[in-house]
Amino acid sequence: MFGLTSVCVFLFLALALAVNSGYSLGALLLLLASSWLLWKRPRLHLQRRDYLLMGVMLAYFLIFTANMLYHGDPGREFDIPLRALLAVPVLLLLLAYPPRPEAWWSGVPIGAVAGAALAFWQLIILNVERPQAATSNAIHYGNVSMLLGMLSLSGLVWAREQRHRAAWSALLLVGGLAGILGSVVSGSRSGWLALPVCAGIIALHYAKKDGKRYIASAAIAIVALGAVTYSMPDSQIRKRMHAAVEETQNFEHGADLKWSSVGQRLEMWRTALLISRDHLVVGIGRTGYLEAKRVLVAEGKMSNVISDYTNAHNDYLDTLVKRGITGAMALLALFLVPLALFARALRRGSAAAQPYALAGVVLCTCYMIFGLTTNSLTLNIGIIMLVFPMVILWSMLRQQERTS
Template sequence: MLGLTSVCVFLFSALALTISSGYSFGAVGLLLASIYLLWKRPRLDLQRRDYLLIATLLLYFSVYAANMLYHGDPMREFDMPVRALLAVPVLLLLLAYPPRAAAWWSGVAVGAIAGAALGLWQLLILHVDRPDGSASNAIHYGNVSILLGMLSLCGLAWARQQRHTLAWTMLLIAGGMAGVIGSIVSGSRGGWLVLPVCVCLFASQYIKGRRKHLLPAILAAFIAIAAVVAYALPESLVRERVEVAVDDVQKFNQTDNVTTSIGQRIEMWRTALILSREHIWIGLGRTGYLAGKKILADEGKMDRAILEHTNAHNDYFDALVKRGLTGLATLLAFFFLPLSLFARALRNSNSNSRPYALAGVVLYSCYPIFGLTTSSLTLNIGIIMLVFPMVILWPLLRQHERAA
């Protein structure tokens, strides 16, 4: 079982951006393997922290599914919350049979490198304006790319403890840089917001008067410098996207222009706030949200340019307008309760468990930022790349805590 869980964990990240729905191979493998628990019934020794994580996943599923059924939304909407439910047996499986650490760290690094290579090929050879790898769109490709890159850098402390330290270190550094490159070529500006946050996390974790931990801090500084250089270069994709963003904001401020990317986002956020006031506690559901938008458009209170969008392009506004304050509170718990558990583990961690606690903090710091400019949890790649890394990292963290 150890070999099977390790292979599935590696494939989950390694194929995430290079094959259509590549993350599903590892995820489905882990889910099918969890059936083994019904027959073997191993002793899990669950702690209060484990129950809290399971409760968070079940709460998100329950509130989302109940709201969907209450509002009579299409059954295909059930696809999203069920991913959180299916992550529960995978968490139990991995608590019983934790994968090899090398499978996780090599998977995220290979996934970031392969994803960046595909993005560069699409940009330089196919001349795609905004490469999207094998993801559904450039935004999610860029976000997952930078996430895999930042997760790779979390493993540098683990690499120093391995027999082939240099090889592992170079692989994880390559994964970190590739993740940033993939995000840059995608032109997904929202994902770039996580860079300063991750740099601060790495710096605060590694600069503590210990020379042996200077490498990740130096690398964090290098990423910050690389971001500045990427903006300053002639014909820079970064500068071009930033200038477009500034121009979009100016057009919206001066003429209420909603034909631009940012203009449409602002109009979607404004519309979601207007509609959410009518059913503040339980929201309108997807069906009611789309019907409400049509009424506003017919009354001339909303621009028709955003009529076909099925979400608010912001996780928080989308939860508010579709599921009300109840849904928004559930989303915040879904983000920040696991973050608090990983952060507490990071404060109390030993050298062996620290990389997994740090990776958990990075994961749950990135997603709330991604959700500011896109509805990251409305697509399979969005929610799967949140809940499955969590249910992989947590058992690895618990395993290394027990070993210490």
């Protein structure tokens, strides 16, 4: 069973961006394998922290599901909270049969490299303006690519302790660079926001162990990478940053939002706040949100350009307007409780567990930033690439604590 979980974890990561719904394959195999617990019934030795992590995912599922039923939302809306529920038996499986560290630390960079290779092929050969690899959306590809890049860099301390440390370090560095470049060519600005924050977290952690030169090295690397990608011909970063500034200025002057992605986002945020004021406790639901927008358009209080968007392009505001304060608290708990658990292990855990704790902190931080400018949890790739890496990392962290 240890070998099976290792293979599933590797496939989950390695195929995430290079195969259509590749992230679902490893996740499905892990879910099916969790049925083994019903027959084998291994001793799990669960701690309070394990119950807390499972509890927050169950609470997210129950609160969102109850809210959707209350508002009579379409059945497909239940897919998202269901993924959080399905991660719970996978966590129990992995606590009993944790995957080998090599499965995780090879799958992450290979997934980043495979996704970036496909994205560059789309960019150079197919002339796709905003590559999306094997995903359905350039924004989600760019975000997950950045996530895999940052997770790769989180493993460099682990690589130093391995027998073939030069090879492992090279693989993880290549994975980190591939993840960042994949995000750059996707044109997904939400991923770019996460880069300096997560790179800073990683550098600060390494600086505690090996001196402050890591902070300076990370800052220089980010600046150099930004300068190179900004100065390249037809640079996506230059185009997207200039467009963001121009579209923000146009929005302030009341310009037409038809060709302005930034202006449309600002209008969606304004509208979500406006609607949510009268439905603070449980929100208005998906159907109610769309109906409220149609009313605002008819009253001339909202641009018709954004009337057909089903979300507010912001995880926090979208949850507030649809699920109310109760839903917003469940969402924040899904981010903050695991973040606190991983951060505590990063400060106080054993040296062997710290690479997984660091990766967990990076995972939660990335998603909290992604959600500022897009709905990162409204597609399967978004929720799956949050909760499944979360339980995988937690199981390996707990395994390292037990063995050390």
